[in-house]
Amino acid sequence: MKIFGLSAKERIKKKKEFELLYTKGKTIYSASQKLKAIYYINSIGQVGVKVAFVVSRKSGKAVWRNRLKRLLRESFRLNKAILKSMCEEKKINLLLIISSNTLNQKNNKKIKLWDIMPEVLDLMNQIKLRI
């Protein structure tokens, strides 16, 4: 398994998993309110982290939404070791959605990786403390 990789097994793809998260998951927000995260600790599945990135249709046009999702994924991919080691220690299955909250195309037309990375790290550290 690659250290910085993010293969299809590590992403949420099934509709049932999304429904589980949206009905039973807990929501937390980043410090600047720009991003939010929904997480759920599943006792049944395999040990590890499964993640998805969601950007609302109202926040911008397709090009902008794609770029934000790619930047979110990049930020998670480079830092996923933080959560992965925790989950392997405690032997739990963590489902996670990282989503945009107040961030939209009108606020930041040009977004860069260094705008997104600290927000994602903040969210991941919050989850780490709560596990």
Place this chain on the structure above:
RNA sequence: GAAUCAUGUUGGGCAGUUGCUCUCUGAUUUUUAUGAAAUCAGGGGGAGGAAAGUCCGAACACCACAGAACAGGGUGCCGGGUAACGCCCGGGGGCCUGAAGACGUAAGUCUCAGGUUACGGAAAGUGCCACAGAAAAAAUACCGCCCUGUUAUAACAGGGUAAGGGUGAAAAGGCGAGGUAAGAGCUCACCGCUCCGAUAGUAAUAUCGGAGGUCUCGUGAUGAACGAGAUCCUGCAAAAUUGCAGGACAAGGCAAACCCCACCCGGUGCAAGGUCAAGCAGAAGGCCUCCCUUUUAACAGGGAAAGGGUUGUUCGCCCUAAGUGCCUUCGGGUAGACCGCUGGACCACGAUAGUAAUAUCGUGGCUAGAUAAAUAACUGCCACCCGCUCUAUGGCGGGUACAGAAUUCGGCUUAUAGACAUGAUUCAUCA
């Protein structure tokens, strides 16, 4: 050389690191084993001119369907192109702009160049045209003009009149002459309009020509107008001199009001549709052992065997038996998976036909296929633009558009930084 406009092409490049997706090759592991899955390594492919809006047209799929008509919807100068179109090309008419040329004192007209155009029918019928105005459509007399009558020559009454005034977006062809009581296509010339004929053209359309004369009678205050008749003219029919028809100023605008005419259209859309198929529910069938004790039998007790689980094997241990039981088969089919899914009205170049759109032929090429949805992130260098600074072939900072495939094509519309090419116009400089 610069600016503007139009049309067309293009839509930053190179290298490194870390990733995603499809595909090919190889290795390892697992397994229900010539197969499949997972992981790793290597090679190759990986957004657009609009992928967008979803406004049209098709392919393809399913449903419906003998055929025709109605309803409903769409299109609308003419010809061509196309699989088809509301698209494209060419031509015609209208409108606008320009000024090169011709005519003219000028206004302007003609020619030319460019742009633009939802451009069938108002003489099938219905409807609408606010306010103003006398009157808004087979009409009408407010002011004015003219005639007649009454009387106290200034008014009233009756009538004629659409030339002038006034109203309005629009007032019943324009202009001049004749004519008249005053006027009027009332008549005439020219222009315009409509119809007919000829010529050119496939056609829209363009050009040219033509669209009666004389006389009599009646109604009418004159004039006009209307009606009737005779003769000549043109065409047709009969047939040997007869019959019929024609000879016009008629017709304001609106059909993106209803409508009429011509042509076209069955409906739904890849979330179409198809294949496999857990689980749950349903139907059919089968299995649930043997021995001993006791008993009518069942139950119960003991033993043996069977099936499953436990750590790779054996032993051992645990669970199982007439009910929420187990097994097999069947049809429909949910979750899910797979197919549809990318080689096609394809792309590039060349030749031929055509004014062109386009078509045909030849050669070469294969160019995304995801599905909570890949095609990316970061760094460095270069290219272009802007700002600041200065040691001026430099340094620093910032910027490089619009925008992301989702069954696939043909168009249209809209968004768009910059670069390049061609053409037109204007300006400047030089010869």
Place this chain on the structure above:
RNA sequence: GCGGGCGUAACUCAGUUGGUAGAGUAGUAGCUUCCCAAGCUAAAUGUCGCGGGUUCGAGUCCCGUCGCCCGCU
């Protein structure tokens, strides 16, 4: 992907054979009251989402465009 609807005053909505755009609430000014509320009176408020076209004249008819909402799975 496909289909349907709506944009009018600060807010909620009317607006039909196309003819100067209204109602309620809110706000403003005045009257009333010792003061406030309620009540009465008056005036003001609109690029009818935007851009074209048809028409003498478009909120209304036609075309394009922008924004918002809803349904189908």
